[in-house]
Amino acid sequence: EPEVTQTPSHQVTQMGQEVILRCVPISNHLYFYWYRQILGQKVEFLVSFYNNEISEKSEIFDDQFSVERPDGSNFTLKIRSTKLEDSAMYFCASSERPEAYNEQFFGPGTRLTVL
Amino acid sequence: GQNIDQPTEMTATEGAIVQINCTYQTSGFNGLFWYQQHAGEAPTFLSYNVLDGLEEKGRFSSFLSRSKGYSYLLLKELQMKDSASYLCAAVDSNYQLIWGAGTKLIIKP
Numbered sequence: 001e002p003e004v005t006q007t008p009s010h011q012v013t014q015m016g017q018e019v020i021l022r023c024v025p026i027s028n029h030l031y032f033y034w035y036r037q038i039l040g041q042k043v044e045f046l047v048s049f050y051n052n053e054i055s056e057k058s059e060i061f062d063d064q065f066s067v068e069r070p071d072g073s074n075f076t077l078k079i080r081s082t083k084l085e086d087s088a089m090y091f092c093a094s095s096e097r098p099e100a101y102n103e104q105f106f107g108p109g110t111r112l113t114v115l
Numbered sequence: 116g117q118n119i120d121q122p123t124e125m126t127a128t129e130g131a132i133v134q135i136n137c138t139y140q141t142s143g144f145n146g147l148f149w150y151q152q153h154a155g156e157a158p159t160f161l162s163y164n165v166l167d168g169l170e171e172k173g174r175f176s177s178f179l180s181r182s183k184g185y186s187y188l189l190l191k192e193l194q195m196k197d198s199a200s201y202l203c204a205a206v207d208s209n210y211q212l213i214w215g216a217g218t219k220l221i222i223k224p
Contacts, residue, residue, distance in 0.1 A: 042216040043158065043202065056211055091157050098210050103148070106157035 023092030119215035143208020
């Protein structure tokens with residue numbers, strides 16, 4: 001069964017450093033998303049991406065964040081200068097069609113720890 | 116503002132039935148999802164409702180009332196593996212998912 005994969009599973013970084021979180025969505029999916037979940041808190045939407053551009057983004061997704069689809073398979077989230085409060089689980093998801101009409105398949109997540 | 120309310124925690128007995136409620140207030144509405152999330156893992160899709168009524172899928176059923184801004188997830192014949200958090204998420208007018216904080220379900224033998 002096709003699945004979304006994410007690497008790395010855990011990332012530890014120093015405050016102020018740049019991190020890149022990687023995702024490989026399901027191959028025939030066209031819509032991609034990043035979410036984060038701070039430990040013990042709710043899932044929060046960050047950004048959605050379609051046709052090589054951002055479709056929607058939340059208030060959390062400020063200038064420190066960027067997304068890219070560098071090739072036909074990878075979808076990345078970059079945090080330019082990490083802060084302590086960026087420590088969270090980051091989930092990538094993909095879907096065949098926009099959110100309203102189809103389920104999103106989530107990857108296993110990357111746990112980011114900022115020291 | 117947009118808001119999703121669901122109970123923080125519920126406890127039920129193996130083999131029993133449990134209903135997890137969710138109320139939502141969103142700017143526009145384009146459907147409601149239920150996801151299951153085991154600790155430390157990604158959410159997995161359970162159901163999607165956009166029309167009023169009950170959708171049944173095996174041991175799990177989901178109900179929606181758009182006029183009341185209300186949904187519930189019904190789990191029957193509970194198994195120990197059903198111990199997880201259950202996340203309610205509504206789709207707003209911008210097609211963004213607005214997530215609830217989740218209901219932690221504890222199943223006891």
